[in-house]
Amino acid sequence: MSTLTTALVTAFGAERVKIDAPLAPLTTFKVGGPADVLFEPVNADEILRALAIARAAGQPVTMLGGGSNVLVSDRGLRGLVIRPREGTVNAVGVRLVRADAAITINGLVRWTINRGFAGLEAWAGTPGTVGGAIFGNAHWKRSNIGDLVESVRLVKPNGTLLQAPADRMEFAYDYSRLKRTGEIALWVAFRVTPGGDPAALRLVARESLSFRKQTQPLESPSAGCIFMNPDPSRDRIPDGMPPSAGALVDRAGLKGAVVAGARVSPAHANFVINDGTATAADIKRLIEQCRSAVKDRFGVTLRDEIISLGEF
Ligand SMILES: Cc1cc2nc3c(=O)[nH]c(=O)nc-3n(C[C@H](O)[C@H](O)[C@H](O)COP(=O)(O)OP(=O)(O)OC[C@H]3O[C@@H](n4cnc5c(N)ncnc54)[C@H](O)[C@@H]3O)c2cc1C
Missing domain, CATH: 3.30.43.10 (Uridine Diphospho-n-acetylenolpyruvylglucosamine Reductase, domain 2)
Structure with missing residues (x-):
């Protein structure tokens, strides 16, 4: 051993x-x-x-x-x-909810809705945990989860504990300081509004879920969006093209493209789906094919939204 x-x-x-x-x-x-x-x-x-x-x-x-x-x-x-598991959610006063990193976003949404705390209901259906959502500042429609954060309990790589207020988290599109520092999130305090009607909040959650069902290929294994959307202030996007990674992959002709068991989703060109037989190497090859096709066709270099772990 x-x-x-x-x-x-x-x-x-x-x-x-x-x-x-x-x-x-x-x-x-x-x-x-x-x-x-x-x-x-x-x-x-x-x-x-x-x-x-x-x-x-x-x-x-x-x-x-x-x-x-x-x-x-x-x-x-x-x-x-x-891989943190379990954990708790607690109200801190009437305007803050504290959730451990292991709590799923769906679990947190349910918890807040049941107690009439408004703010998180539209995040229903976001896969993953509070820790992962903070790491990449998960986004939904035009909102980032960081917009709701009051503070984050962190541990540095050397073991030092600290409490970072949201304005020190460097939240940006698909980014938090955790990507730079290697710090680990232990728990997060979210700002909420008390006094909401659970039935009305549940309706908002259901709308999010049904919008996801319409727009995302949820029946096959995937990891959500592969690429970040290009940033019009950094990337020169051809006239008439929306600043959307999925649209660029689609118009580069890669929607539905296949490498072994990996396929660019015919429903959403920024998703790669696994037919059950793909390897990570297949998925990586398909991602690189998409990146180079978009670069060749439109001159835009797409950046990864998914996190590659280990050696490729
Ligand atoms: C069908 C589908 C739909 C999706 N829709 C969306 C969407 O609408 N919006 C969106 O933003 N994302 C979406 N995603 C991507 C994903 O759900 C989010 O990025 C989510 O926040 C990742 O959380 P996770 O717990 O699964 O993180 P993981 O995938 O487990 O990890 C992601 C990164 O976070 C790090 N990490 C995890 N926990 C901690 C911690 N406690 N401290 C520090 N670092 C940590 C990991 O090391 C890794 O680098 C979707 C994914 C799928 C499969």
Whole structure:
């Protein structure tokens, strides 16, 4: 057993430390190889202890939330994968709701709706967890989840804890400072408005869900949008083209394109779907084909929205 595994087993027990653990089932793409070691902490204290153990063993750590925005390499991930589970949601006074990183966005939406807290209801149907949503500042229509954040409890790579107010999180389109710093989110305080009517909030949630059903290929494994939309202030978008990655892929003729078991969704050209037989390498090849077709045809270099983990 490696030093990392031995120390984790001593701290948490052998049954909770998984060696060579398949990651594909833990992602929405359903591809990718195993984690050297996987640990699923159930509270912030366990996350901190696991991080300290990995640091002492000199091993890299990868956080995994709902696995809904990642492409894990077929070779898997070295070191420790931490996948927080469980967690709690609590009201703090009447205008803040605190949710642990492991809470799913759907779970948080349900919790707030049932208590008449307005603000998060339109996020119904967003796959993944609070931690993953904060990392990439999840977006829906014209809103970013960061717009609702009051503060985030973070741990730095060296183990230091801090509380970052939203204006220090560097929230931007598909971006938070976590992408730069390697900090880990432990919990998040969201601003909410009390006194909402749960039935009315539920209606908004249902509208979001049905809009998703109409516009996204939810019946096949995917990881949501592959590319960020181009930024008109940075990217020169040809006249008459909307600043939309999906439209660019579509007009470059790649909608429906296939590499082995991976296909550009015929319903939404910024989604790649897995027919159940794709590998991560197939998906990566298809993504690169889309990127180069759009570059050749329109001169726009699309940037990844999905996070590639491991070696490709
Ligand atoms: C069908 C479908 C529809 C989607 N629709 C949308 C949409 O409308 N809007 C949108 O923005 N996204 C969408 N996505 C993408 C995805 O749901 C979001 O990006 C989501 O917020 C990712 O959360 P997650 O917990 O699954 O993160 P993961 O995919 O597990 O991880 C994403 C990144 O976050 C990091 N991370 C996870 N937890 C933590 C933590 N606690 N601290 C620090 N880093 C952490 C991971 O290391 C990784 O780099 C969609 C995906 C699918 C499959």
